[in-house]
Amino acid sequence: MTPPVTVHRLGADGGRRVSVRGSGGGTSLLGIAYGDRDVVEFLRRAGLDDGDQLLDDPAWVRWLGGRPHEWAAA
Structure with a gap:
């Protein structure tokens, strides 16, 4: 089963989108x-x-594109 929280790939701005799957199957x-x-x-x-x-x-948490806890250099 897919975890309800997803930390997405690193974006060009150095951030990662974080989404959650609701009980109805939709994502926010x-x-x-x-x-x-x-x-x-x-x-x-x-x-x-x-x-x-x-x-x-x-x-609980799925990390996509790269390692968990990986963030852009400041």
Whole structure:
């Protein structure tokens, strides 16, 4: 089964889109993350207060295009 949260490929601006699949099967964009803290904040806003513990859980978060936690150099 595909995890409900997807961190997409690194974009030209150095950010990664973060989306969540809803119970009806549709996908919503949570925002553009520029680091792990952004992803954790998006998850918190979506009702997942333990987002920092979910980042490395493949049952919850799928990382596309590159390695997990990979961000553009500042």
